[in-house]
Amino acid sequence: MLDGMIARRVRASSVRPIVRWLLDRAVHGEVIDLAIFLVGAVRYHDAIDDLYALGRHQAFWGLTAWVLDRFGEDTVDLRWARAASAGGIERRRILERIAPRLSDRSDVRDWVLRRGRSFDDVRSQAGADLTAVCAVAGDLADVLAPIDVGDDLLDIACSYLAHLLRNHPTDGIEAYPDGILAVDRLIGHLLDRCDTITRLGCVYTLLVWLEEPSVVAASVRLRRTSSRLPAEELASRWERRESLGWTVEIRDALADDGLRILRRPAASNLVRTTFAQHETAGYADLDLAWQIAPTVVIDLWPEAFRLLQGSPFNWTLFRWLLETDDAARAEQVIQFAARLVPPRAPGDTTMFTSAPRHALGFTAVIDLMDAMHRHGIYNERLVAYGLYADDTVVRDWPAGVLEKRPLDLWGDEVIVALRTTPASCGCFEPTRQRLLAMLPEGLT
Amino acid sequence: MVMTERSAPSEWEERPSILAQLRAWSAKHSLSPTDGSPPALCDPDEIPIAWAQHPDRQHRPPSFSSRDRATAEELAAAEAIVTAMKAVTAAEDDAV
Numbered sequence: 001m002l003d004g005m006i007a008r009r010v011r012a013s014s015v016r017p018i019v020r021w022l023l024d025r026a027v028h029g030e031v032i033d034l035a036i037f038l039v040g041a042v043r044y045h046d047a048i049d050d051l052y053a054l055g056r057h058q059a060f061w062g063l064t065a066w067v068l069d070r071f072g073e074d075t076v077d078l079r080w081a082r083a084a085s086a087g088g089i090e091r092r093r094i095l096e097r098i099a100p101r102l103s104d105r106s107d108v109r110d111w112v113l114r115r116g117r118s119f120d121d122v123r124s125q126a127g128a129d130l131t132a133v134c135a136v137a138g139d140l141a142d143v144l145a146p147i148d149v150g151d152d153l154l155d156i157a158c159s160y161l162a163h164l165l166r167n168h169p170t171d172g173i174e175a176y177p178d179g180i181l182a183v184d185r186l187i188g189h190l191l192d193r194c195d196t197i198t199r200l201g202c203v204y205t206l207l208v209w210l211e212e213p214s215v216v217a218a219s220v221r222l223r224r225t226s227s228r229l230p231a232e233e234l235a236s237r238w239e240r241r242e243s244l245g246w247t248v249e250i251r252d253a254l255a256d257d258g259l260r261i262l263r264r265p266a267a268s269n270l271v272r273t274t275f276a277q278h279e280t281a282g283y284a285d286l287d288l289a290w291q292i293a294p295t296v297v298i299d300l301w302p303e304a305f306r307l308l309q310g311s312p313f314n315w316t317l318f319r320w321l322l323e324t325d326d327a328a329r330a331e332q333v334i335q336f337a338a339r340l341v342p343p344r345a346p347g348d349t350t351m352f353t354s355a356p357r358h359a360l361g362f363t364a365v366i367d368l369m370d371a372m373h374r375h376g377i378y379n380e381r382l383v384a385y386g387l388y389a390d391d392t393v394v395r396d397w398p399a400g401v402l403e404k405r406p407l408d409l410w411g412d413e414v415i416v417a418l419r420t421t422p423a424s425c426g427c428f429e430p431t432r433q434r435l436l437a438m439l440p441e442g443l444t
Numbered sequence: 445m446v447m448t449e450r451s452a453p454s455e456w457e458e459r460p461s462i463l464a465q466l467r468a469w470s471a472k473h474s475l476s477p478t479d480g481s482p483p484a485l486c487d488p489d490e491i492p493i494a495w496a497q498h499p500d501r502q503h504r505p506p507s508f509s510s511r512d513r514a515t516a517e518e519l520a521a522a523e524a525i526v527t528a529m530k531a532v533t534a535a536e537d538d539a540v
Contacts, residue, residue, distance in 0.1 A: 027461055
């Protein structure tokens with residue numbers, strides 16, 4: 001249409017009355033779309049107020065904001081309105097677009113920092129890029145500049161930076177251009193004000209991201225995670241981060257400050273008191289306390305085992321307790337778990353699903369099998385139980401334990417389970433074949 | 445030219461224009477709230493929009509239009525139109 005108008009040398013002044021008529025009369029969406037477009041095409045300045053009204057509708061805001069931008073109008077409010085109701089990728093795109101225009105909009109910056117991310121965004125790895133965009137649009141580094149930043153903003157900053165520092169490999173903190181400045185300022189505040197487990201958790205997360213050797217060495221979880229990373233990623237990550245400004249000097253200075261905070265008695269007290277409040281504290285806080293404890297040389301294992309005895313099917317407790325280098329402790333947990341599994345009645349081939357009532361679920365079974373594998377421990381009852389899991393992935397774990405052990409040491413319960421379950425489970429064919437192949441001909 | 449009798453106005457045509465409805469709505473909902481909250485956008489459930497190209501539906505679902513327009517391809521196409529428009533109009537005053 002525009003090509004035709006240009007070819008016929010249609011004058012804008014002759015189109016404007018038609019646009020006026022369309023704007024005043026249109027009752028259909030397509031006609032309004034056309035009118036909005038023509039307002040821009042014929043530079044109809046008198047209709048700018050009308051565009052602001054039309055842009056308030058969900059159906060027209062995008063095209064309207066685009067045309068208003070071409071008039072040099074301020075569309076921050078229209079885009080803010082849309083960002084408030086949009087989610088995920090669309091919100092991120094809008095905030096990216098308005099970020100450079102927010103220098104004199106403290107109201108929008110404040111909203112972005114406090115409300116720009118949803119509950120789910122904050123907890124997901126996919127939400128890290130939205131967190132980075134919100135940190136830019138809300139100018140997080142600038143918020144942290146005053147020496148007396150408020151507690152609420154300090155906690156928000158901890159939430160942002162902990163989220164960005166948790167995500168790998170190239171999103172997260174690396175996608176935040178002011179990351180170094182913001183982290184440096186935050187640590188400066190926390191040197192004096194690290195008085196909650198969330199703030200301490202942020203310091204710990206920074207040290208983990210920096211791969212501080214003493215922190216990694218103290219944690220079974222971290223050692224196992226880093227051992228699974230591809231060698232190329234390990235080799236190239238600091239080269240890449242150096243190019244973004246994370247120099248050795250900066251990293252060392254941040255690590256020194258972080259360790260100084262963690263080595264204070266106040267940090268140990270926070271970890272101990274948080275874990276003692278297990279009945280009221282949320283999982284995130286308890287897990288932070290559990291993770292930080294080895295670094296601050298606190299042994300929470302006996303307390304966690306005591307909790308397991310009162311809450312025997314709690315998979316989180318199993319996971320924590322089995323994160324140990326101590327084979328005797330792992331065996332203690334495995335023996336405890338085995339006592340929770342009653343012997344099978346003859347002929348009972350019932351499979352169990354992910355969250356059985358008053359029984360071990362898939363997650364606990366996987367962690368138990370993993371611990372057996374790592375520590376060379378064997379428990380016939382638990383391995384047999386794992387074979388009755390109605391899930392291919394779970395059943396691979398007892399199979400892995402059995403493959404490391406001579407057949408004559410498997411035990412009768414396992415043999416019965418192996419005879420029974422491969423045919424009855426609708427599992428992944430390679431797993432079924434793997435299980436079938438484990439039984440010698442004479443025993444099938 | 446064959447003149448045809450105009451059909452009876454539809455339910456939509458009897459309504460105030462979209463612009464009139466949105467002017468009235470905007471008058472009640474400030475684009476600059478003073479309490480620090482973001483301005484609101486009017487939901488299609490509040491002021492339904494009739495789409496002639498979607499006769500089987502009186503109005504598109506709330507997220508349809510904006511999602512449609514959010515694509516990079518569409519923005520790129522729009523930018524291309526504006527560039528072409530500017531090239532033509534730069535040489536001739538007030539032409540489209």
